[in-house]
Amino acid sequence: MDLETGLITAAVMNAPHHAMELRSYERPELEPGAVLLRTLGSEVCGTDTHLAKGQLAGVPYPIIPGHVTVGVVDEVGASAEPVRDVDGNALTPGQVVTFLDVYGTCGRCWYCTVGHATTRCPSRRVYGVTLSADEGLLGGWAEYVYLRPGVHIVPLRDGLDWRSFLAAGCGMPTALHAVSLAEIAFGDTVVVQGAGPVGLSAAVLAQLRGAGQVIVVGGPEVRLVAARRFGVDITIDIATMTPEERLRQIKDLTGGRGADVTVEATGVPAAVPEGMRLTRDAGRYVVVGQYTNAGEATFNPHLDLNPKHLDVRGCWGSDVGHVYRSVQVMARYGAQFPWQELISREYSLAQAQDALDDVAAQKVVKALIVP
Numbered sequence: 183m184d185l186e187t188g189l190i191t192a193a194v195m196n197a198p199h200h201a202m203e204l205r206s207y208e209r210p211e212l213e214p215g216a217v218l219l220r221t222l223g224s225e226v227c228g229t230d231t232h233l234a235k236g237q238l239a240g241v242p243y244p245i246i247p248g249h250v251t252v253g254v255v256d257e258v259g260a261s262a263e264p265v266r267d268v269d270g271n272a273l274t275p276g277q278v279v280t281f282l283d284v285y286g287t288c289g290r291c292w293y294c295t296v297g298h299a300t301t302r303c304p305s306r307r308v309y310g311v312t313l314s315a316d317e318g319l320l321g322g323w324a325e326y327v328y329l330r331p332g333v334h335i336v337p338l339r340d341g342l343d344w345r346s347f348l349a350a351g352c353g354m355p356t357a358l359h360a361v362s363l364a365e366i367a368f369g370d371t372v373v374v375q376g377a378g379p380v381g382l383s384a385a386v387l388a389q390l391r392g393a394g395q396v397i398v399v400g401g402p403e404v405r406l407v408a409a410r411r412f413g414v415d416i417t418i419d420i421a422t423m424t425p426e427e428r429l430r431q432i433k434d435l436t437g438g439r440g441a442d443v444t445v446e447a448t449g450v451p452a453a454v455p456e457g458m459r460l461t462r463d464a465g466r467y468v469v470v471g472q473y474t475n476a477g478e479a480t481f482n483p484h485l486d487l488n489p490k491h492l493d494v495r496g497c498w499g500s501d502v503g504h505v506y507r508s509v510q511v512m513a514r515y516g517a518q519f520p521w522q523e524l525i526s527r528e529y530s531l532a533q534a535q536d537a538l539d540d541v542a543a544q545k546v547v548k549a550l551i552v553p
């Protein structure tokens with residue numbers, strides 16, 4: 183915040199394929215139940231590069247990106263009832279918290295009530311994605327973030343460093359959702375396709391769920407090095423092996439059967455039929471990486487699915503439970519894994535474009551915006 187003018191700075195994406203710009207905001211008046219966060223840091227992830235290229239539908243540009251953010255409670259809007267975090271405790275200034283980027287899930291529609299699939303609720307809005315910069319400080323790449331009444335706020339547990347939490351970023355709750363669906367049994371061989379933040383988090387969570395062997399198929403080498411540092415047993419570089427060679431190696435590592443469980447976290451359509459083939463008969467395959475529409479892939483329903491008794495599950499987005507559980511897992515087990523090594527660089531608001539470019543070019547595993 184500019185001490186003379188009292189203005190707050192935010193990094194704004196005006197439209198796809200436009201350079202990021204800085205914009206100044208007046209300090210907002212808080213409505214009852216709202217919370218103003220002073221940003222400590224916000225992640226830069228693949229979603230932001232998709233936003234910069236216009237690959238997500240329904241985005242009301244201009245926006246302030248940044249959908250996973252940690253901040254200090256700066257002010258709580260006066261209201262009759264205290265504003266509470268997910269645990270039910272009243273929020274007080276000075277607390278370090280994160281929040282679920284998804285806001286406004288109605289709790290009344292068919293998806294919320296009957297389908298129990300809140301990620302499909304038509305009322306949902308997402309900080310840093312589907313809220314306009316013209317409506318206020320509704321994204322994390324800003325000195326302050328305005329949390330509207332009803333935003334789900336999750337306190338960071340003592341001992342959990344905010345940089346570690348952001349190093350895992352939205353990849354952790356996304357992977358936690360996927361690995362929960364994967365129902366890994368003790369001793370299972372788990373193949374993770376993709377070595378980005380979701381894939382790395384899935385590989386860590388697979389270990390915590392008792393996997394006997396974790397294999398990551400991905401690239402580039404800098405990410406595979408990180409995967410091995412995170413306890414992955416075997417990495418397979420997609421740049422040096424054909425799909426047939428990868429299949430043969432995984433069969434060799436699994437007594438000829440294939441993986442018990444495979445988690446797809448690549449975003450590449452062709453990875454999906456490959457993942458079906460890497461998984462053993464009656465195994466389980468969770469697809470979490472196809473977040474945007476990247477096109478078609480074909481598979482053989484007889485050879486790849488039906489007699490194989492393959493259990494295929496799709497997984498999209500995460501809810502407050504996944505974020506809450508991520509905080510607990512990171513607080514308890516975070517020290518076992520070198521999360522902060524993933525942060526290749528921290529960027530100021532003025533460097534937001536560089537951060538986007540570096541993530542898009544896969545020069546970094548994880549970039550943080552630190553206002």
Ligand SMILES: [Zn+2]
Nearest residue numbers: 288291294303
């Ligand atoms: Zn709903």
Ligand SMILES: [Zn+2]
Nearest residue numbers: 227229250352
């Ligand atoms: Zn993200």
